[in-house]
Amino acid sequence: MTYEQIADTLFVEISVFTTLLTAFMLYNNIVLYKMSFKDKLSIMLVSATVLSAFDGIWHFVDGNLTYKILNYACAYIFAIAMMLGTSMFTRFSLNQFGLKMSSKKLHYALFIAPTVLTVILCLTTPWTSLVYSINEHGEIQYGIIFDYCLVPIAFMYASSPLLQSIYYLIRRRKSNAEKKFYAQCILVTSLLIAGIEFIQLFILELDENYLETSLSSAIALTFFTTNVNTNRFVKNREKIVAVETDLNLAANIQTGSLPSAEGALVNHPDIIIYATMDTAKEVGGDFYDFFEIDGTHIAFVIADISGKGVPAALFSMTVKTMIKDHASMKLSTAQISTDVNRILCECNPEEMFATAWIGILDTTTRIMKFTNAGHNAPCFARKGENFEFLKNKHGLFLAGMDDTQYKESEIQLQDGDSLLIYTDGLTEAHNGSGELYGEERLLKKLNSADVRGGKAFLTQIKEDLQAFVGNAEQFDDITMLSISLR
Template sequence: MKTKKRLSIRSKIQIMVMAIIVVALLITSTVSVISMLRIRSQAKDILTARMERNLSNTVVNKATLANAELLRYAEYTKALSDYISELYESPEKYKPREVLPPQPLDNNKEVMKRYLATREVSYEDVKDEIGLLGNAEQIFVPVYNSDISNIVAIYLSTKSGIQISYDADSEMTANSDGSEVYYNYYGRVWYDLAREKGQVCFTDVYMDDYNRGMMITCAAPFYSELGEFKGVVCMDMLIDDLYSAIVDFDVLAGDGDYAFIVDGKGYAVLPKYKDLNIKDDKEMNDELIEAIMSGETGVTYSEISDCYFAYSPIESTNWKLCIRVPQSMILEPVQDMSSKILTSMVWFILIFILVIFMITAIVRSFALNFTEPLFALRKDAEEISNGNLEHVAKIYSNDEIGDLAVSFNNMAISLKDYIANLTAMTAEKERIGAELSVATKIQEDMLPRKFPAFPDRHEFDLHATMDPAKEVGGDFYDFFLLDDDHIVLVMADVSGKGVPAALFMVIAKTLIKNRAFMGGSPSEILEYTNEQLCSSNDSEMFVTVWLAIIEISTGKGIAANAGHEHPAIKRAGGDYELVEYRHSPAVATIEGLHFKEHEFELHPGDNIFVYTDGVPEATNAENELFGNERMLEALNRKKDSNSAEILDNMKLAIDEFVGEAPQFDDITMLAFRYFGKQ
């Protein structure tokens, strides 16, 4: 009987490694060749799909940038509106500044000038108002000369028939004798649009009255202290300038690709278009025009022009950003790709053959030197894996296997150190957790949590809760009786979270309560607290505060709001509504602050709901905010519930909206219901 030929470990390793490598290479080569052939055949579809994705991403990104640029115009216009509203609210603070009609000698000079809407408007009747509005030059000039270099004119037009403009076009409008100029702006699109919307808005494209070209206007209304509409302030921009500022960019750095903006009426903003409405563009079919005007984001191919059009809305306006790319630019790389694929396949086969020979030689040499120390290392590994961390592996050679033996020895040492460190870290983590638990308990004990808080008082019902985002939070609430007829309500939110915010919260809460018992109005309490916190606020933290003092017998109250959320109030038989008024700055921001006060009166059956920003800014998994509308909807769902039920219902609504998303901010709420004298 013949003895079976014995194969050495070296031979077995050679055969096994070579077989695995050859099979792996064959499989890899086959898959690679098939993939390259498929890519070659599908190159057009792949490139087209990729270009559509890139175009879609590009148009969305560019629309976002364009929106940001337009928002800069809107922010400047809003600042103009706020300043002019301030003129009407506090005219006694400003000296009259005369504004003349347009003068011929002022051509090409940026100057203030006045117009009257109609001949029925007498200069003598509006002389004082013109003098007051002349102070607008203090903000018109810096805005006109700001980094927005494409402003043609800044002007305001009042309900009373006054228009004051700052521009360099006096020659276009001035009479030769410098007499009064009349310009009836009533019914102009920018005037009616801003008055009806009640906010900053953009007009569609229109032809300028002075033939300077196609124009758009950013307009915003301004109001008196009582909220009465007083007029509109505007900034005019030429379409060509606007195109250069936000649309003029290369898409693929080729010929025939460009970007343009389409307004709400379908007019395209691009030098080649000028007055052209895209509905009259022979390059576009009805399906493409409808897609662009729909306000959706997408990419559509037009067979008429053999071009792709990508489009996306600009959120701050009714406009759409569009990009046109010829199909030839997309498919141009296909032929080049096909040639490169064939070349790559040839090189791949040659490299494959070379690799087989190289691997054969390497495996033979590797197997010869590898087997003996490998088994020793296996035994060393088993010894260490069994828990003998004192075992030392023998180093046979000064190569990778020798390095591996050193690594085994270092691993044993590292494991010992790791176990020791892990033990220490676990103990430290448990200690920190215990201390945070104590801190949480201390913070909870500082807030009044016993309800009903005043069981012997039947004139009102109140309840409050605080749910921190971390173990300890920066929100806090408080309520306490100053005397038998006055109760103080406090809702506050410290900047930041965690332990620093909690420490700042303790100081702020203590200062507010102590100062309240010393007497004084809400503004005086906040002014004292502000001075104390500013005196040693190296960390530059601040706290927003809503503080109210209510006379229980009459329901009359005084509140001060230092940068905090608007409270919601429900009158008896009505719905919850936000009470919005101008805030003062947050406490601990600037020394010497004075805080405005707001008087109110509660009647039997009225409710107040105050909260921190953790309520409207609660965020779900889709990154949507809970918002004020959902908050009011939740309040009004069971609006006649008692104070505790109101807070429970609100927390339930927030939890249902947020779902599994983590809580990022403290959620603090207080509900107060007034019954009146019993």
Template sequence: KCKVSSEYQIEAKSGNCIWVETISNPIFDQNGNIIYIACVSRNITQRKKTEVARRETEERYQLLAENMTDVIHLHTPDPELHFAYVSPSIRITGYEPSELVGKPAIGLFFGPESAEIIRQALLRFLETKRGEVIEYPALMKDGSRRWVETISSPVFDKEGNLIYIANSSRDITSRKRAEEALRESQQQMSDIISFLPEAIMAIDLNGKVMIWNQAMEALTGVLAKDILGKGEYEYSLPFYGYRRPILMDMVLQPHEGWEAEYLGFKREGTAVVGEVFIPTFGPKGSYLLAKATALCDEIGNTMGAIESVRDMTERRAMEQKLERSRTELHVAAEIQRSFIPKTTPDIANFEVAAVTIPAMEVGGDFYDFITLPHGDHGLVIADVAGKSIPAALFMALSRMIIRASAAHQSLATEVLRNANNMIASDATAGMFVTLLFGVLDDEALTLRYANAGHPTPLLFKSRDCSYEEEVACGIALGAKEGASYEEQSIKFGPGDVAVFYTDGVTEAMNPKGELFGIKRLIGAVSKTCQSPAEEIMSRILKEVSAFREDREQNDDITLVVLKASPKAEEHALISVHSRDEEIPRVSQELEGIMSRAGFSGKQILDMQLAVEEAFINIIRHGYHGAYGTILIAMDFEEGSLKVKIEDDAPLFDPTRFQEPDFSAALEERPVGGLGIHLIRSLSDEMRYEYENGKNRLMLIKIKDRASIEPHQEAG
């Protein structure tokens, strides 16, 4: 019997369902009985749709709030900021939402440090009614602290009163740690830049100074505190005295008119490099080498430019001084080279090769050839103590004294004695020279020499390239006044080789610290002693260079190679009886001719055996032991030796015998033929002819044949 309100759906005439709200009121008679029900109905379809939409929005918001990783929380705007709502993501703090709703945030979630930050933010919030972003350390349930970023927004009622503060918070601990690490890194970089020995400055995009390190303070005399933050080319004043662009400005934008002032200006990507001379900077002007490049942030955006400046004034002065010294050294080297013979002399019956290679531009080694008054030739090789210009000057002095002394003395010993007295009386303390002086007689093939402390020459005999050691003696020139010297002599045979050298050859050092040494030098010469003098010298230098590898030459190298020329022609004709006793005479004559012609010891021995075998065959199988005459002609010309053996025994052609079959068993081989095989093997060619009742056998040996080749025969 009271008013009733109800909502329900009905189908309209159009067929659509609509929502209707009906308010029913009872109507009573005088006795209080209900006689009518008065109803008022209205269409509330739009209102119902609005309510559904609002409800769906609230559900979506709640779903979003409860599933976000960010924490959504509402607070009442009281001083303690009580929690009105907390989303489930609050669990990352260790709390359940139910533990916080209704509880004050201050003291529970915010420690003392954070509470002050929050209170200040709340005051601003209440004053401005605008949201803001704050960062603070928040307390976790376990007592630990994590950095939180909170975005706050006001919630007002219909009257505009603040009823809640809505917040979205997220954990930014990792970001804060990264920022702290970045700050530390930037501080470290700032400290490094500040203490770098190179002067460094930097500007931002507005041309204001950001960096001015201690080295820049020392270079310019301007303190960082007086220039940091200043623009308008303030940084150029300490250098030039007026405002102007410098290199780091040219990184940010072109300044073509100013770029030309820099020596060697060039761009390398975002960097520019150049050197400038500023006559007003420093007591006498300064050379400054500068390099500038762009300063970029972590994502590559240009935020300014940085420039390093190096004072090159002392270095340039030193370079100029070095250039003057280099010029002086070059002049000294030219003077020294003028003392070294440009060519080797033409000496009858000798080949001469010589070279000097200074370890520095100016060295102390030298060699010389002097034409003596009586027609002989003087040979000098020397090594002056020290290096560079003092050694070169002492070398020039020593050379002139030796030449002057040799002009008035015929004995090598006297030349050195006089030279030593002159040098010792005038030499600076510690200056001396090891020197060998010899007098070469090109007719007698002799070298008479005296040695003043120099390495002894190496002598190689052409017959077998055997090495003969000379005796060392004598004291260096200039070491002691009044010293005497002994004469020594070398007797050359045709093809013999003498090698004169300085200790730069034997003391050449490889990367392991080993010395080239005398044994390697002897080995190098032994391999080529049958070659011309130039080739012998080249072989020595090649082996020294290969031994040294990439190690720097630490001493001057000087070589003189003297080789007695082999005879171009040799001839001999001997007549002997068919007797074994004649064999030594034939062998001796053959050895003499071949030695003078420059054949090796093995070649001589091979030919001696071949001729001996042919001689015995004639005695045994031609004359059968009877008396007979054998005529032997030996002729060396055009590099080959021909030995013609003639007899009047019965006809016998050794070239018609076939080679023995050495693969057959010994008892199956025919008798004879081994001697002929031996003759063929030991000579380079064998020929035979029979004319006017005489057998003529010719054996040929070629001097420069490198290896045994198949022999040739001609009949």
């Protein structure tokens, strides 16, 4: 095998490899790193892929008059890709170093106009021969515009980032660590292109069209893309860790704001209370609350905020604080709901809302007065009887309409009575088949439970729920509040 045959074989393999490599890097940039096709790095990768692909095709059609049109097309696309790729490299470096064009006209003159001019010149070159021409042997010949216009412009584009990086590393290397990183990447990328071209031209003496641009561009751009995206990934990971830390802190704050049933209501040993909240995300939109208004009145609250995550958690804290503040004024549950609803409607730019159940128990008479603002009906059972839904006329959810007037209902409680208040995340939990846990299944479990009230009661409900849903992911918060008398 002759030296030329070896070079041809090597070229074919490298051309395919570089095309696939840059295409793979482009795929990663868009799919893995979520960059758009408009991203400058994506455009550079598209240019490198096109350079590699058409460089390979050009190698086989150059010197064959049969493929004259294809030869022109390859040369045309090659020139456009070269101009576009190098200009994007310059624009990318300018952005990273914080350098901006003083005017749009200057931007168009330096970056848009040369590319448009290249397109026009290449389209007309079959008739003008200004950029390329094909001799009698079917070989591409460079025209005067290519040698003295397009190549210098491309060289200017390619050398500008190199000069910027050298300046930054010498004069401003201590001012910004991220810019220093990009300066190092650009410097190494430029040196890679120059080094590979030097080896090809002066050591391997490959002075033909092919392999001179695509190989060096592909290798250098692969290095550059890998480093840039790795840096992006590290920065994003740092942001994710920071967000996770903040969310964990927010979750601790939210959990800490909920009252603990352990040791609660010590002045009322005849009242057994327990509550749980399981959030679908780190922080949730549900909340429960119970507190003594005075020596003979205890407030119980449960609410479900629209949405999930941080916005819902923030809104829930607002609602929780408002309800507690108004309850401390010894207002009725209807008046509490009416006032809180009106205030929420006045200051609610995100148009969030909340369903809520508010009850106030008079411990001397054992009368529970309550208001339901669009919330699920609680489950209630007399001693020795089955649980049933405590039906009453619901009012509109909170933060719905500012003129809503809520009604108050009441129920006389006795020894052995049990009340379960919950959010819809319980009954709307689903299994792998999409079947909901539902109200009927909930009532069945409540009526078959060994105990009625306290931690063991809610534990049995949660165990039955978990057995039903299995490994199916849940998308709603699940909150339960159990109240029983003895």
